[in-house]
Amino acid sequence: MENGFINSIPQQIDLISAKIPDNVRLIAVSKQVSLSAIRTAYDCGIRDFAENRLQEAIAKQEQLQDLSDICWHFIGHIQTNKARKVLEHFSWIHSLDSLRLAQRLNKLAAELSVSPQVCLQVKILPDPNKYGWEVPELLRQLPQLNQCQHLKIQGLMAILPLGLSPEQALSAFTQTRKLAETIEHQQQWSNLAMKELSMGMSGDYLLAIEAGATMVRLGTLIFGKRK
Numbered sequence: 001m002e003n004g005f006i007n008s009i010p011q012q013i014d015l016i017s018a019k020i021p022d023n024v025r026l027i028a029v030s031k032q033v034s035l036s037a038i039r040t041a042y043d044c045g046i047r048d049f050a051e052n053r054l055q056e057a058i059a060k061q062e063q064l065q066d067l068s069d070i071c072w073h074f075i076g077h078i079q080t081n082k083a084r085k086v087l088e089h090f091s092w093i094h095s096l097d098s099l100r101l102a103q104r105l106n107k108l109a110a111e112l113s114v115s116p117q118v119c120l121q122v123k124i125l126p127d128p129n130k131y132g133w134e135v136p137e138l139l140r141q142l143p144q145l146n147q148c149q150h151l152k153i154q155g156l157m158a159i160l161p162l163g164l165s166p167e168q169a170l171s172a173f174t175q176t177r178k179l180a181e182t183i184e185h186q187q188q189w190s191n192l193a194m195k196e197l198s199m200g201m202s203g204d205y206l207l208a209i210e211a212g213a214t215m216v217r218l219g220t221l222i223f224g225k226r227k
């Protein structure tokens with residue numbers, strides 16, 4: 001099988017879909033995945049695809065223009081000089097990871113007349129290898145984020161450090177949900193919705209769903225191991 005599993009991509013998608021409640025959005029992470037595998041997933045009904053490298057994503061989008069109802073999600077770190085192109089090519093950004101980037105995207109979104117849906121990437125556990133807000137800093141910067149009126153801030157995104165036990169992962173996802181609830185209950189941020197929780201990858205998506213994820217981002221489990 002092209003994904004290296006005993007099952008084909010359609011069979012994997014069937015198995016995964018059976019485990020995901022209807023209100024959880026399955027996002028297929030297609031980084032490093034071939035165009036034909038993406039088309040196969042599309043033919044199975046997948047419409048949400050996520051990429052983390054801009055150049056690679058744009059090249060693929062050009063080749064997949066006929067699949068015009070795909071919703072593209074950006075999940076990688078955004079360098080300032082790439083921000084405009086990300087806005088031009090993606091309707092969702094899960095990886096908004098600093099106030100500086102938020103303000104830059106906000107300004108560009110106004111210029112381009114777009115209103116991207118975004119999630120704020122939080123580091124719920126310390127992780128030197130990841131981008132994202134630490135919780136106290138995020139809470140301090142909410143007033144400025146609330147002023148980014150051209151961004152549709154929809155919730156939080158979390159990636160956990162490697163090597164956690166299932167208990168630790170569940171606890172970290174639950175803390176992420178509670179953080180979203182805390183922000184929502186403050187009720188003074190008219191521009192900050194906290195209804196989306198983008199959390200859960202191939203190794204931990206069921207735990208994320210248990211903790212309240214609304215979007216799971218699955219690559220390996222659908223398409224097989226990346227090189």
Ligand SMILES: *Cc1c(COP(=O)(O)O)cnc(C)c1O
Nearest residue numbers: 029052075201202217218219220
């Ligand atoms: C690669 C990636 C995923 C998918 O990871 P898998 O373990 O292959 O499911 C999800 N989220 C982000 C941010 C990623 O970079």
